[in-house]
Amino acid sequence: MEARHAVVLALLFGGLAMLLLSAVALLVLPGPYQRLHALAPATSLGLPLLCLALAVDTGPGRSAVKFLVIAALAAASSPVVGIAIGRTIVESTLEEGASGAESEPPA
Template sequence: MRHLSALVLLGCGVAVLLLSALSLVVLAAPYARLHALAPATSLGLPLIALALALETGAGRTAIKLLFIALLSATAGPVTSMAIGRSSAQEEGLVENGPPT
């Protein structure tokens, strides 16, 4: 049962990554492409890490994989927002300075 659950999580994670990659090919605008990458970092990679942690069983490796999943799920969207804001400031779409 554990192996089947890991396979389902792995399949879902790979599907999210493939859909994100496909959307990069289809979308032309840079901000839309940046938006399309968010599911890969906030959902795809954590699902794959959860699948690997489930497959390895309890132990240090599983804890490390869960930490990677948590870090990716929180840092990915923040990084995407920072890159988008920086690009918008360079293009003059948003005022320079910290967000208000």
């Protein structure tokens, strides 16, 4: 087995482990805020590790650069998307509270 192939397998299994961990957490965790936090390993580590594995597997060239750009965009945009989803959850919770249902606002 080549060293490059071993590195690809390690990156691939690391990324897959992060994605599976997030999927299990989404099924187990009770509230929307906890589930939102469960997505962080998948978006900040899982997808970039998979893209890095594909970039190493393809070798030097345009394809590898494309995979690295996708990994960088995913890692950089995941906090922004998480904040937008969190704000939407807060706004919908506040609207439900104002419509007559007696619930406490989020902490």
